[in-house]
Amino acid sequence: MSNIRKIAKAAGVSIATVSRYLNGTEHVSDEVKLKIQKVIEEVNYKPNALARAVFTKNSKTIGLMVPNISNPFFNQMSSVIEENANNNGYNILLCNTDDDIEKEKKYLDVLQSHRVAGIVVARSKCKEEYGNIDIPIISFENHISDEIITVSSDNYSGGKIAFEHLYESGCRRILHIKGPKCFEATEERYRGFLDAAKEKNLEIDFIEFETDFQVEMLKENIEKLKRINKYDGIFVFNDIAAATVMKFLKMNNTKIPKDIQIIGFDNSFICELLHPSLTTINQPIQELGKATIEILIKLINNEKIPIKDYLMEVKLINRGTTIL
Amino acid sequence: MSNIRKIAKAAGVSIATVSRYLNGTEHVSDEVKLKIQKVIEEVNYKPNALARAVFTKNSKTIGLMVPNISNPFFNQMSSVIEENANNNGYNILLCNTDDDIEKEKKYLDVLQSHRVAGIVVARSKCKEEYGNIDIPIISFENHISDEIITVSSDNYSGGKIAFEHLYESGCRRILHIKGPKCFEATEERYRGFLDAAKEKNLEIDFIEFETDFQVEMLKENIEKLKRINKYDGIFVFNDIAAATVMKFLKMNNTKIPKDIQIIGFDNSFICELLHPSLTTINQPIQELGKATIEILIKLINNEKIPIKDYLMEVKLINRGTTIL
């Protein structure tokens, strides 16, 4: 690949002039402009963004850490993040942590080395590691420390809404299938669900899944699901797990929603593909991604913004797995 | 963020020594090592990968261009790519093209500017634009030019296998729901399916979907699906579209596989979640991703390898939507 010196030489000007042409920082005469333009096109020159970043200390890159890009919720969110980052002139360095603390640490080093302008980390497992990092950070879905902004759906309210809908739909023997204890988001859903049930003086039973997404989800949890027929309403911590539960019920000829009503969480594309369509709690993924990047960019630009939780509103999407 | 000069000064050594310590290129005395180590930890110094890349001309970054990371097949493949790249010390710069030629062009410039070591582009829409790029490239799923290696599943054979299974399962009134004309992969599936049908002297009907994945897939194509009840076997170009078809059939109380048998393509996680489970053609996603990165890295390391198609074997996954 060519460099600015060769371009300058070929165009018969100084490198400073080429730089000015490239960045449009100062006026360059039309005559010189044309000459430079011609050379650049001839050799297909692209200015070295790395060298530029070394000098300007602005890599125009955002590090995105997610559990895994193949996880349906996080890949949707990554898509929105990418879009918004791109619209603001930022590129994405992709990191899959696999919910593994060591991988996250390793990638954290990589992102610092690459001098990313900002970091979005979804469902972080680290705490102190973020203490002495001088790069703006947004934590998605859970809390790292008091100094780091969290962006998240209002999972607690989501849990409440789920309960209320089940209750109003006539369910009284209710089960909650909850996510792994280490996930803040699903713990909040659980908490909201439980609190809403308490208000109605209703006891809730629980089953816990060990992961939020995996191909073998049914197989892994089939033992736990054996006795769910005695309930008339189930709130599942996400849509994929809800689909797994539905599959189990169908295999046992249980009628949904007649025998058992179900509510999922996320409103992912799978909801409409299931039969009946899955009633769920919508996470406003567009707003979530947009807010995350907007706040991060403000942080990058040294704007002062309140360090607090940014909680996005969720809502019920009423479909076929509930009666009401 | 600190820099090598400050570290050297604080440790009382030269920057060359610090550099040698960082890279382990030459021996550094234990005493000096300890001093440097201490300073580095104190200030949480991370060597600037950008500056390093400017000099070494090796960014250790791979540009990954996919239609969209939220597309179930491509996010799975991205996950495998990331894993393999990471195992080889490479990071991923993520680019969503949205199947948009202008976005792809723009990102191609970005990747060149960032001096990525190599590029993986899935389902490229550009041709000439790749002509004068001096970065190793692997094209995933379709052909760009004679100089660029293509890695792909054997989609043609997949189509054939799908037909044969439907035929052996007794289907004689067969429909193929094909993907958009512009997708090489689905065109190959179509071609294989058609050729296999010809061998049995069977006429096949066709419906074409405009996209391979979107949330509103059923709504968009509902008119086209109105007359599919007259068939006894359907091969759908991918699993998500197959799920859409199944949903339509269930809404009309058509029994699967009794009335209509269905085969999808990809073997994505959704297959096991559907009821009945979807018979499909497996794409060996692990092998695909592994091969892609292995070949790309050979290219990066200037190893000579044949410029040809690398076609990975597909196979039938027999589940509940077919009788046999």
Added chain:
DNA sequence: TTGAAAGCGCTAACAA
């Protein structure tokens, strides 16, 4: 409007 030169943070050749 342009050029010379210094410097961003790093590596590596050369010398000691």
Added chain:
DNA sequence: TTGTTAGCGCTTTCAA
């Protein structure tokens, strides 16, 4: 084993 120095490709100050 270590230090000095040139140079990677770029931006920006200063002077013309």
